Amino acid sequence: MAKMKALVCRECGKEYPTKAIHVCELCFGPLEVKYNYDEIKKGISRHKIESGPHSMWRYIDLLPVEGAATVGPHAGFTPMVRAHNLGAYLGLNELYIKNDTVNHPTLSFKDRVVAVALTRARELGFGTVACASTGNLANSVAAHAAAAGLQCYVFIPGDLEAAKVLGNLIYRPNVVEVEGNYDDVNRLCSEIAAEHGWAFVNINIRPYYAEGSKTLAFETVEQLGWRAPDHAVVPMASGSLLTKIWKGLNEMLMLGLVEEVRTKVNGAQAEGCSPIATAYREGRDFFKPVKPKTIAKSLAIGNPADGYYALKATAESGGAMDMVSDEEVVEGIKLLAQTEGIFAETAGGVTVGVLRKLVKQGIIKRSDLTVAYITGNGLKTQEAVIDAVGRPVRIQPSLVSFERTFKMGKNGGGAA
Amino acid sequence: MASLRFHIRFPEDKIKEPIIYQIGHEYKVVTNVRRADVRETTGWMDVELTGETAEIERAVEGLRKKGVLVDPIELNVVE
Numbered sequence: 001m002a003k004m005k006a007l008v009c010r011e012c013g014k015e016y017p018t019k020a021i022h023v024c025e026l027c028f029g030p031l032e033v034k035y036n037y038d039e040i041k042k043g044i045s046r047h048k049i050e051s052g053p054h055s056m057w058r059y060i061d062l063l064p065v066e067g068a069a070t071v072g073p074h075a076g077f078t079p080m081v082r083a084h085n086l087g088a089y090l091g092l093n094e095l096y097i098k099n100d101t102v103n104h105p106t107l108s109f110k111d112r113v114v115a116v117a118l119t120r121a122r123e124l125g126f127g128t129v130a131c132a133s134t135g136n137l138a139n140s141v142a143a144h145a146a147a148a149g150l151q152c153y154v155f156i157p158g159d160l161e162a163a164k165v166l167g168n169l170i171y172r173p174n175v176v177e178v179e180g181n182y183d184d185v186n187r188l189c190s191e192i193a194a195e196h197g198w199a200f201v202n203i204n205i206r207p208y209y210a211e212g213s214k215t216l217a218f219e220t221v222e223q224l225g226w227r228a229p230d231h232a233v234v235p236m237a238s239g240s241l242l243t244k245i246w247k248g249l250n251e252m253l254m255l256g257l258v259e260e261v262r263t264k265v266n267g268a269q270a271e272g273c274s275p276i277a278t279a280y281r282e283g284r285d286f287f288k289p290v291k292p293k294t295i296a297k298s299l300a301i302g303n304p305a306d307g308y309y310a311l312k313a314t315a316e317s318g319g320a321m322d323m324v325s326d327e328e329v330v331e332g333i334k335l336l337a338q339t340e341g342i343f344a345e346t347a348g349g350v351t352v353g354v355l356r357k358l359v360k361q362g363i364i365k366r367s368d369l370t371v372a373y374i375t376g377n378g379l380k381t382q383e384a385v386i387d388a389v390g391r392p393v394r395i396q397p398s399l400v401s402f403e404r405t406f407k408m409g410k411n412g413g414g415a416a
Numbered sequence: 417m418a419s420l421r422f423h424i425r426f427p428e429d430k431i432k433e434p435i436i437y438q439i440g441h442e443y444k445v446v447t448n449v450r451r452a453d454v455r456e457t458t459g460w461m462d463v464e465l466t467g468e469t470a471e472i473e474r475a476v477e478g479l480r481k482k483g484v485l486v487d488p489i490e491l492n493v494v495e
Contacts, residue, residue, distance in 0.1 A: 011451065022490070023421065023490070026450070027450050027451045027462070028421055028450045028451055028462040028464075028489055029451065030490075110495075132493050133494060133495050134494060134495075136495070155494075157494070185494055186492055186493055186494050187487075187488055189493055189494070190488030190489070190490055190493060191420060191488070194421070195418065200493070202493050202495055203493050206490075237495065238492065238495065286453075286458070286460075289425065289485065289487075289491075301492045301494075301495065303487055303491045304492060305492060305493070
């Protein structure tokens with residue numbers, strides 16, 4: 001029996017075949033993958049997982065593909081870093097950083113979701129894949145498509161800064177610059193996906209694409225020695241990542257791979273784009289769309305598709321949500337770099353900033369086993385910190401100048 | 417003929433207005449509400465508009481002019 005049972009509407013429960021569809025024809029609710037857990041349970045075990053490939057595909061039994069991984073075979077299984085220094089600074093005894101800044105091949109967690117989406121798109125017979133993106137997603141789709149020999153289209157707003165697309169052009173995708181703003185590209189791509197049946201990874205392939213995020217939960221549990229953390233701190237853009245981490249933890253519990261899950265799943269946003277965290281703060285079960293204005297561009301989704309479900313997952317888990325200013329984002333990036341040697345993009349600054357707040361508020365306690373999800377590499381958003389990192393120490397090319405600057409005697413030591 | 421699906425949101429001051437009815441009369445589109453949540457201070461609807469593509473686009477513009485927010489059914493897909 002196949003491990004995928006159907007696509008199922010998250011609202012009305014109507015089931016559909018596992019094709020390239022994403023919206024319920026009946027109620028227009030979003031679809032997600034329903035699995036044959038009884039069947040999966042027969043074949044899965046900790047030992048089998050541990051014997052699998054050194055990538056996220058060691059959890060293939062819980063991913064929505066029928067055959068083997070044909071795209072992105074090296075994605076995932078990134079380091080789980082015991083953050084002694086940052087933990088000591090914040091007052092946490094057991095803090096870990098799930099470090100997706102070194103994900104393969106494009107240094108963000110998007111490599112997980114794209115590997116699943118493109119493997120599935122190929123299984124469904126697509127030779128062309130597409131996405132609408134202003135950053136990390138375009139990067140990952142273009143790179144994976146190049147390696148897999150798939151045609152690739154990336155749609156971007158015409159008002160996007162040129163530098164944002166240069167990283168994509170190296171992979172030679174077809175970059176389509178739409179004369180308009182974010183909202184115009186958003187609407188157009190939705191219509192193209194609806195009318196022309198292209199494999200848009202985050203539109204009609206989204207039910208499969210989103211499942212790739214579960215691997216962050218699976219890896220967390222395995223890398224912690226088959227334990228679930230007490231707290232997870234997760235950055236939120238569409239809200240999908242948080243909901244899938246929660247789903248992944250519960251799948252592991254259901255399949256007996258972990259004894260208990262008491263994890264509180266906490267969401268992090270930047271103040272300049274915080275529709276979900278604001279709804280949480282105001283005690284609402286719905287969010288109000290916003291126009292993003294933050295340096296955390298990779299989280300700048302003002303009308304998030306999974307916002308409602310993220311609120312629900314956080315409530316179910318007993319977690320919290322919070323937000324940080326752009327200044328706190330930069331402080332968070334610096335703090336992580338200077339304590340753990342990990343350079344995160346702005347989303348990482350959001351996560352660290354909110355982690356700091358949750359500890360200060362007493363929501364996360366000293367003894368809590370805590371995992372912070374760092375989802376992208378700082379080299380992608382260097383402009384955010386360029387004015388906050390100081391300047392090099394300038395000296396003359398002479399030993400005297402060097403020793404004077406560093407106040408150094410013959411036996412070494414000293415400082416600038 | 418095309419059928420496109422939208423998520424529309426009503427600000428508080430527009431909740432009492434029969435906007436869906438008006439759009440069906442002012443433009444050559446068939447409106448079909450599939451899911452909705454209308455409360456005292458806010459409201460949203462998932463709606464399908466069927467008609468010629470250009471007419472649907474005019475109807476969407478008409479909705480916006482009436483003060484409601486119109487998004488694709490998927491909300492934001494640019495990531």
